[in-house]
Amino acid sequence: MTKQLKLCLFAFTLLILGGCSQAHFINDETYLQQLTQDYESKERSMQQGNFFDDLRLLKMTKAEREAMMFLYAYMPSSDITDYSTSYFLENVRLTFQAEKEMSWGTSVPEELVRHFVLPIRVNNENLDTSRDVFYSELKDRVKDLSMKDAILEVNHWCHEKVVYQPSDARTSSPLASVKTAYGRCGEESTFAVAALRSVGIPARQVYTPRWAHTDDNHAWVEAWADGEWYFLGACEPEPVLNLGWFNSPASRGMLMHTKVFGRYNGPEEIMEETLNYTEINVIENYAPTANAKVFVLDDSREFVSGAKVEFKVYNYAEFYTVAQKFTNGEGYTSLTAGKGDMLVWASKGDRFGFTKCSFGEEQEVEIVLNHSADDHFNVELDIVPPVESAHLPEVTPEQRAQNDKRMAEEDAIRKAYVSTFVTKDQAAQKADEWQLNKEKVAKFLIGSRGNHEIISSFLAQAVVEKQGDLALELLNVLSAKDLRDISLEVLEDHLYNSLLPKDLTLETYKEILNPRVENEMLTAYKGYFQEKIEEDEAVEMRKNPLMLVNWCNREITVFNELNAQKIRMSPQGVWLSRTTDNLSRDIFFVAVARSLGIPAWKDEVTNKVQYRNLITREVFDVDFSADEETKAPQGTVIAKYKPIKTLSDPKYYTHFTISKYENGTYHLLNFDSGDSDMGEGATWSNLLEKGLKLDTGSYMLVTGTRLASGAVLSSVNLFTVNEGKTTTVNLVMREDSEQVQVIGNFNSESKYLPLEETELKSILQTTGRGYFVVGILGVGQEPTNHALKDIAAVKEDLEKWGRGMVLLFPDQQKADKFKKDDFPNLPSTIIYGIDVDGIVQRDIAESMKLNKSALPIFIIADTFNRVVFVSQGYTIGLGNQLMKTIHGL
Known part of the structure; x- marks a missing residue:
């Protein structure tokens, strides 16, 4: 037909x-x-x-x-x-x-x-x-x-x-x-x-x-x-609608x-219209707004139509695109946004330009496309966020008490379910039964949470098939989330159908055994492709993976517009449809290569697709338009850094990032952030001090110093990496000579009740003369959880400082709910207590003109009643902000 x-x-x-x-x-x-x-x-x-x-x-x-x-x-x-x-x-x-x-x-x-x-x-x-x-x-x-x-x-x-x-x-x-x-x-x-x-x-x-x-994002x-739209914090029930811990940060x-x-x-x-969805702007539901027009001009001062305009917010040490539009026939576009600063970046072809736009202050800005990838320059930008203007609906004490009671009952229901998960003793018993490594079995069965029956069934059958140790290696290359939702079909396919070479290495497990390529839905694709591809052809592809690259280029049509939301298509779906998007094609190539026993992956830093030649062991980049095996030429970049008083070793994502130029804009390099709770990850000293190999091309180094007000002192440095040569740049962390200053007052004689004690005690009695930290915690709330983990990340610095940290719970019920084991590595200088009748919270809120209900609240003050730092609500990087202030005292 x-x-x-x-x-x-x-x-x-x-x-x-x-x-x-x-x-x-x-x-x-x-x-x-x-x-x-x-x-x-x-x-x-x-x-x-x-x-x-x-x-x-x-x-x-x-x-x-x-x-x-x-x-x-x-x-x-x-x-x-x-x-x-x-x-x-x-x-x-x-x-x-x-x-x-x-x-x-x-x-x-x-x-x-x-x-x-x-x-x-x-x-x-x-x-x-x-x-x-x-x-x-x-x-x-x-x-x-x-x-x-x-x-x-x-x-x-x-x-x-x-x-x-x-x-x-x-x-x-x-x-x-x-x-x-x-x-x-x-x-x-x-x-x-x-x-x-x-x-x-x-x-x-x-x-x-x-x-x-502050850094990070949020969804609700x-x-x-x-007849009306209302907002709520998902899984965070409140007594009324339009109320959540994020009211203040959203403003x-x-x-x-x-x-x-x-x-x-x-x-x-409308922000964007695609073949799949319409993206709409709802900022006016949460914050005061203003509209700004952006006019794009060329070097001859002629208006440019069809130019891409990206609106960027400083966050995690990069200028992140939060909205993308295109100029109309008159050479302009517009956006409604909160009343703060954005970097606006415009590009067309190989030309680009940018400017800062202060929404609410500037109704129109002009951008001239007067730069190219060959330009080298440095520019400083001061970025100021909107001021807080939250409006909170009324909640009666009776409503709050009823809601708290229900939440406690719901916690109990959920915990009863969680209690059915595998325990350490149960895991040890299973490991003995299977004669497998106890530590690994415990890690996987406990980590799988509600998916433990799948993991148990998989290991049990693998032991029968005398593949128990290899099954453990497969589980070991999975992410923590994969353990929690992977299916038995997928596990068994990748265990029994992986064509592993005899010289097994850690790289082999990651490059062949691992079912995951990126963020796609995991499927049982190895057995599928081994059936679909003739053995003779598979043998030739193993000898020369370029054959698979060329096959993809011939047989697969890329039509990104059909998948504007970038939902990864399964490798089997790509095979059947032969029409897909760039991301799904990349995943497909890696999946087929692994199915045939060819080591392949997507590079975590650059997102390039790569494979390892089984004969030469060399690593090649995948270029679907090339007729031969390719390797990107590389050079070296070294960054010089002169430590400032508050920062000895800048961290990637917290203080600086590097992005590579491509098609008019810069794309972030995703270096390892490490375990943020342990303060690990890429830093200037382990990444750039001695030299970093990068593909040739143009790059952007962004640095930023986040002030306690939320403002940022940023620096943007554009440079080029040439083949076989070393490029030296300066990593500059800008300082504000007045960033540590008295911003309010707090009575250090304020009383609280130390945990497991019966008599009230003052902050001064607890900490002695000098500076101290006081915090009011919102137990079980996301902002407090983030804050405590950020504090744990600078444990050693806070302990070296040696001053007291008094962390208070609003009441005994909240104190009983708090589990210190959920926050390992908190400083030993912390003293916990109860803020009886909310006296301390009220004093801080009134003197610092804060929202009286939003938690957590943290201050640094001294026994002369001077406050030099305050933070309320959702703040990422709190530990670093505390240490920055402490170093500046």
Whole structure:
């Protein structure tokens, strides 16, 4: 059957459905017409693989078919290749079931159902059957509530299942988060959005791509009820909506956004429109804003249309792009943002330019494309974030007490589930039974948390097959998150189908045995490709991997626009469709190479695809357009650094970063951050002092000194690395001669109750004369967890300083909830206590004009009652900020 005939038959089916009495899912005829065009375009773009056949053959109602058309027209191509049509149809039917059975179902506008209830995908997670599971658990719990109360109730349910814990960048699926019982903010919010959508409540994940006043980012949830959008902290239930620990930092944000599935015409500012989603700007829901126009000109002062304009926030020692737009026919674009500073970078072809834009102060800025990759220069930038302007809804003491009681009950429910995980003794018993290394078995069984049955089954069978030690090596190359959600099918495929050379090394395990390439969904691909590729061809590819490179170049079409969200397509999906995106093609190459026994990987620093020639053992770069094996020429860069009083050895991501020029902009090199809790990772001394080998090209060195106010003193240095030569640059950490100054007062005679004591004691009695640190902790809250881990990272420095640190809990209940074992390596100079009646917190808040409820709060003060440092709420790098102030005293 020809493609044209198939389209005609499908159009005929739609015509028949349109003539009957069945209800529509999409009643907007204009939108339905556009949708039909987009659907047909998608099908033409993915002709190979027959992925659309079932969509024509499955029996559906008119509404179901329109909903399926909507999903298929706009879902990333990876979802089409990696999930069945019946899977999506089941989710469509579950959506309609919730709409019918929930009391608010018919009150939600069609447009909101379409964009914020029906879509399954929230972020870049693996898709699962959570809608069915969650609806079964939640429907009776919320069906008789108002929509706003239902949102609050769903969040309480979420807290029963999942609590905050930092982890790597890959997003676990909602059911995997439940199995693990924790997740980072991106996973908590993905989970909560999935739960809300399962009961027919419109919901969306909101990100601040990066904070302006401190490092890191954050994600939370917006949910719609009775005509309005409200926000909430995912898995962090509050008594009312529009309340979370992030109210204050969000008021200092420069940008908040969300990706809306499909073509969307809502009231919010559109940031970007793609073939998959519409990105919208929701900063006005959280902070005072201003709009700025950016005009781009060439060297002749002529306006440039089609120039790429990137809006960048300083964060983690780089200028990170939080929004990207293109100039119109008149040579300008615009953005609405919080009232602070951004670096605005414009480029077209091989020319670029940049400037600082202060939103709220400048309504228009001009950028001239007067630079190229060959330019070398240094520029200093002072970046000022927005000021705090949080508005908190009222919560009565009774509401707070009831909410705290419920959270304690939910903690108990979750802990009861966690208590079913494997213990150290149980792991030791298993190791004895299998005659395997006890330490490794314990590490993997305990680390797998709710996935321990899968790991146990895998090891047990591997022992039977006399592959127990190799099975341990496979588990050892997995990430901690992979242990928690990997399937038995994937483990067994990569154990029994890995073609390992006789001279096994650690590199071999990482380059061949490891199932993971990047952040893709793990699949059992090795046995699959060994069947698909003829043995004679496989032998030749092992001898000459360039054959595989050339095959990819010939057979695979790259169409990035079909996967704008960069959801990695499985290697099998790439094989079947032969149309994919750059990232998925890279992963595909590595997966096929490993399946054939060729060591291959993506370089963690540069993201280059590389392989090791089995004959020569040389490492080559993969260039899909080259006809021969390639190696990028390299040079050396050395950075000279003159230590300043507050910093002897700058850290990567905290104080400096390096980025490489490509296509008009600079892309970050991802050097190892190490274990942040232990203060490890790349630094000036171990990276740049003696010389760093880099591919030739143009680079940017960014440094930044974050002040206690959140402002940054930054320096940008552009330089070139030439083949075989050494380039020397200066790494400069700018200083503010007045950064340590008296900023307020605090009564050092303030009293608190030391833990396990019965009499009140003053701060002065505890610490003696001189400087000290006082902190008020928000137990179990993400900002406090970050702060304590940051303090642990500078343990040795704080102990060397030797002054007392008094950390106070708001009450005994919070003190009982605090587990010191969750924060190893805290300084021995810490004294814990209770802030009886909130006296200390109130005194600090009033004297420093702080928010009276946001925690944690930290100050450095002295016994002359002078405050020289204050931090409140969510602050990344607190330990470094404390030490910077201490060194400057």
